[in-house]
Amino acid sequence: MKIEDLKTYTENTWCPGCGNFGIEFAAKQAFVELINEKKIKREDIVILSGIGCHAKIVDYINVNSFYSLHGRVPAPATGIKIANPELSILGFAGDGDAYGEGLVHLIFAAKRNSDITMVIHNNRNYALTTGQFSPTSPKGFPGRSTPKGSPEPPLNPLELMLVSGATFVARAFTGNPNHLKEIIKQAILHKGFSFIDVLQPCVTYYNTFEFYRKTVYELKDHDSSSREAAMKKVKKWNYLDGEKGKIPIGIFYQVKKPTFEEIILKEKKPYGLPIPSLKKLLKRHNS
Amino acid sequence: MQKEYSVLVGGQAGDGIKQAGNTIARLLNRVGYWVFVYEDYPSIIRGGHNFAIIRAHQQKILAHTDKIDILIALNQDTIEKHSERLKEKHLIIFDSSSTKAEGLGLPLGEIVKNKGLPQIVRNTAALGALASVLGIEFSIVEDVIKSSIKKKTKENIEVAKEVYDRAKKFENSFKLSVLKNQPKPLLTGNEAIALGAVKGGLKLYIAYPMTPASSILHYLAEHEDELNIATVHPENEIGVIGMAQGAAYAGIKTMIGTSGGGFALMTEHLSLAGQAEIPTVCVLSQRPAPATGVPTYTAQGDLFFALHAGHGDFARVVVAPGDIEEAFYLTVEALNLAWQFQVPVILLCDKHLSESTFSAEFDESKIVVESPKLWKGEGEYRKYVLTKDGVSPLAFPGDEKATVKSNSYECDEFGITTEDPQLVTKGHEKRLKKMKTIENELKKKETVKIYGNPKSDVVLITWGSTKGAVEEVAQTYNLKVVQPLYLEPFPIWDLRKHLEGAKKIIGVEVNSTGQLCNLLEFKGLKVDERILKYDGRPFTVDELEEKIKKIL
Numbered sequence A: 001m002k003i004e005d006l007k008t009y010t011e012n013t014w015c016p017g018c019g020n021f022g023i024e025f026a027a028k029q030a031f032v033e034l035i036n037e038k039k040i041k042r043e044d045i046v047i048l049s050g051i052g053c054h055a056k057i058v059d060y061i062n063v064n065s066f067y068s069l070h071g072r073v074p075a076p077a078t079g080i081k082i083a084n085p086e087l088s089i090l091g092f093a094g095d096g097d098a099y100g101e102g103l104v105h106l107i108f109a110a111k112r113n114s115d116i117t118m119v120i121h122n123n124r125n126y127a128l129t130t131g132q133f134s135p136t137s138p139k140g141f142p143g144r145s146t147p148k149g150s151p152e153p154p155l156n157p158l159e160l161m162l163v164s165g166a167t168f169v170a171r172a173f174t175g176n177p178n179h180l181k182e183i184i185k186q187a188i189l190h191k192g193f194s195f196i197d198v199l200q201p202c203v204t205y206y207n208t209f210e211f212y213r214k215t216v217y218e219l220k221d222h223d224s225s226s227r228e229a230a231m232k233k234v235k236k237w238n239y240l241d242g243e244k245g246k247i248p249i250g251i252f253y254q255v256k257k258p259t260f261e262e263i264i265l266k267e268k269k270p271y272g273l274p275i276p277s278l279k280k281l282l283k284r285h286n287s
Numbered sequence B: 001m002q003k004e005y006s007v008l009v010g011g012q013a014g015d016g017i018k019q020a021g022n023t024i025a026r027l028l029n030r031v032g033y034w035v036f037v038y039e040d041y042p043s044i045i046r047g048g049h050n051f052a053i054i055r056a057h058q059q060k061i062l063a064h065t066d067k068i069d070i071l072i073a074l075n076q077d078t079i080e081k082h083s084e085r086l087k088e089k090h091l092i093i094f095d096s097s098s099t100k101a102e103g104l105g106l107p108l109g110e111i112v113k114n115k116g117l118p119q120i121v122r123n124t125a126a127l128g129a130l131a132s133v134l135g136i137e138f139s140i141v142e143d144v145i146k147s148s149i150k151k152k153t154k155e156n157i158e159v160a161k162e163v164y165d166r167a168k169k170f171e172n173s174f175k176l177s178v179l180k181n182q183p184k185p186l187l188t189g190n191e192a193i194a195l196g197a198v199k200g201g202l203k204l205y206i207a208y209p210m211t212p213a214s215s216i217l218h219y220l221a222e223h224e225d226e227l228n229i230a231t232v233h234p235e236n237e238i239g240v241i242g243m244a245q246g247a248a249y250a251g252i253k254t255m256i257g258t259s260g261g262g263f264a265l266m267t268e269h270l271s272l273a274g275q276a277e278i279p280t281v282c283v284l285s286q287r288p289a290p291a292t293g294v295p296t297y298t299a300q301g302d303l304f305f306a307l308h309a310g311h312g313d314f315a316r317v318v319v320a321p322g323d324i325e326e327a328f329y330l331t332v333e334a335l336n337l338a339w340q341f342q343v344p345v346i347l348l349c350d351k352h353l354s355e356s357t358f359s360a361e362f363d364e365s366k367i368v369v370e371s372p373k374l375w376k377g378e379g380e381y382r383k384y385v386l387t388k389d390g391v392s393p394l395a396f397p398g399d400e401k402a403t404v405k406s407n408s409y410e411c412d413e414f415g416i417t418t419e420d421p422q423l424v425t426k427g428h429e430k431r432l433k434k435m436k437t438i439e440n441e442l443k444k445k446e447t448v449k450i451y452g453n454p455k456s457d458v459v460l461i462t463w464g465s466t467k468g469a470v471e472e473v474a475q476t477y478n479l480k481v482v483q484p485l486y487l488e489p490f491p492i493w494d495l496r497k498h499l500e501g502a503k504k505i506i507g508v509e510v511n512s513t514g515q516l517c518n519l520l521e522f523k524g525l526k527v528d529e530r531i532l533k534y535d536g537r538p539f540t541v542d543e544l545e546e547k548i549k550k551i552l
């Protein structure tokens, strides 16, 4: 399997230089390597997306896909996993999508440790709707809905995911696609809820390439099994641009816990079982 | 011999009125009667006033009456609120520890207290008194307690026995004749919907609690292991429908359930079901609206909402069961249709069907689970391939030969997003074709039910649970009843046939505008009179009789 085998006939419509290309490449390359390493099968991959520029990615990768609604990816992703735990589920969502419109689904997918991976294309604006501020835009962001500057400070999605119960929390940068690919591979192989916030420059509405190139560094000598250590590292950068200091990327936290699907399906996997006779049950309604 | 008996049992929330209604129903079922139980309770956990009316009849019934024979009062409130309902010959059974009345007063509270039992056991004590009055052998009371009260069963039986014996003075005062009929399973509408779904192949039920749909979730969660299914309670109704659609896309039969408010939250995904063609079965159990409305009461005010919810034009089915058998069999149909045509199906019911208890007769052998149109594995898989009937074959992720691309955007046959005008047009035409295909399928089914005198030129038209009272009144006055089971596609072909030649058409509905009547008028069928009720309560048989008498 080669990366070209995952191409569709669709014409790509992202702006030249868009950070989304790095995510598309990294995801495809991660799939190819995992397939060649016989860790997953092509037919078992299901990708999902919300609505936004990021979401077009499902049209560009030739695997099973579910193009969902704005903000809702974690819900159908969890449903697919419950229905068929053999599948590898990767949800792509925007920052507006996952941290704004559908935040509750993201928090609950983390809380219940559903065995899915969420990749957030965090361009820190609403790009497809022409550049409004998003939940991770810096305060004062001059979007079209906030010409005088966004009145709200950003939220730190990694911190939020850590307190929500995610068992795999990572950040990556599209300018470093090989690093991103490695993280996607590990996230897919992680049993439980995996979360990757991807710093994705939007060359049209919020070009952060230079800023990230200067500030991003890979985590080293970090104990990813410690929540305290993870929390400390996650707070190193709070999405407030202009702040001094550097932005760590890599895996902040990873622990093993029972997944939601394992718990609710127990041993039984109801799907293979026959439609039961109701005789016994109805008898209890009749005594 | 008296053909029917109505018993009202009332007290506070927390007195176990629901359980009392249930055990009384079981008792009457055991002696061969058809039973109907109406539950009336406010949206509070302690205090307030709860009551249940248990009606037992020698013949099949689907509704209760205002008039009652026996009033069982666990508090004074019950006497004040319900004495007016008593027929001329009647009996009041009451707890003389707390209540003053004339009739059979026994210190139920004290009896229970002396045995060191909680006050809730007064409901079992009352059961003992009732059995004595009706002349039912104690062994049957014992059986009923054993099968329905799992905690302190022995003590409950002792209490019932003591009261049974102490009620001697009134023994046999309402002696009922024991009938030869086999007892039948007693189920609520929601239980019938749950079991119908299981027989229709359900594997996953997902819901967020909302009265009056919650008991489907409770029942299926309690019995999931023996029913070979899984149940999930997610973060909110949007999560519910999103999860269900993910699971359906992966090939698992799912169902979801809610009431108006939750359904409102689901509407964007309902539209997704239309565009992406995902089988989505949703039980919409109505309660009085707008907004939070009157949560624990009933209404039929969401018909137009069910018909029109969701943006854009797409095929859907709305099916409205009106009794316990319809709840069971039409839920199988709902799953069948959703999967045969890959569309949303709304099973529209209301509190009155969902939470009332009926004697049920189910024949499992009659059930047919239709297989959906599956992809045969030839050539390249295209999820939205254009076909004559608008229905594309299904494949699921995990299939080596298929790449299954589902899309919420307008898309090409493969499932890739498009804005091409020709493809957009084709997308609409595909969905229009499906509407036609579903209509043709319904033409092969029973879409309208007729009761009463089919030759009568006065026709009562109604839908859903209201048919229970309507049917009985029609028998009294020898009128015809027409009940559409499907509301979308609207079975105009059948309705026209049944309404033709009628001199007077009377619509009966539990809403304030007459939504079915309006729908009929949009379709060109005139409705002469409307009998509407919108106080949160269903029609009783006697109440509706009065209203119809005035019109005739």
Ligand SMILES: Cc1ncc(C[n+]2csc(CCOP(=O)(O)OP(=O)(O)O)c2C)c(N)n1
Binding pocket: A050, A051, A052, A053, A054, A055, A070, A093, A094, A095, A096, A097, A098, A121, A123, A125, A126, A127, A128, A129, A134
């Ligand atoms: C319910 C709903 N509300 C609004 C929109 C309009 N809309 C489309 S994309 C989008 C925001 C996109 O921002 P983001 O999720 O960050 O993705 P990006 O375009 O930046 O990749 C919005 C508001 C929609 N499609 N659905």
Ligand code: SF4
Binding pocket: A013, A014, A015, A017, A018, A019, A020, A053, A054, A123, A127, A128, A201, A202, A203, A204, A205
């Ligand atoms: S607007 Fe921004 S996010 Fe969208 S394609 Fe262009 S560069 Fe990428």
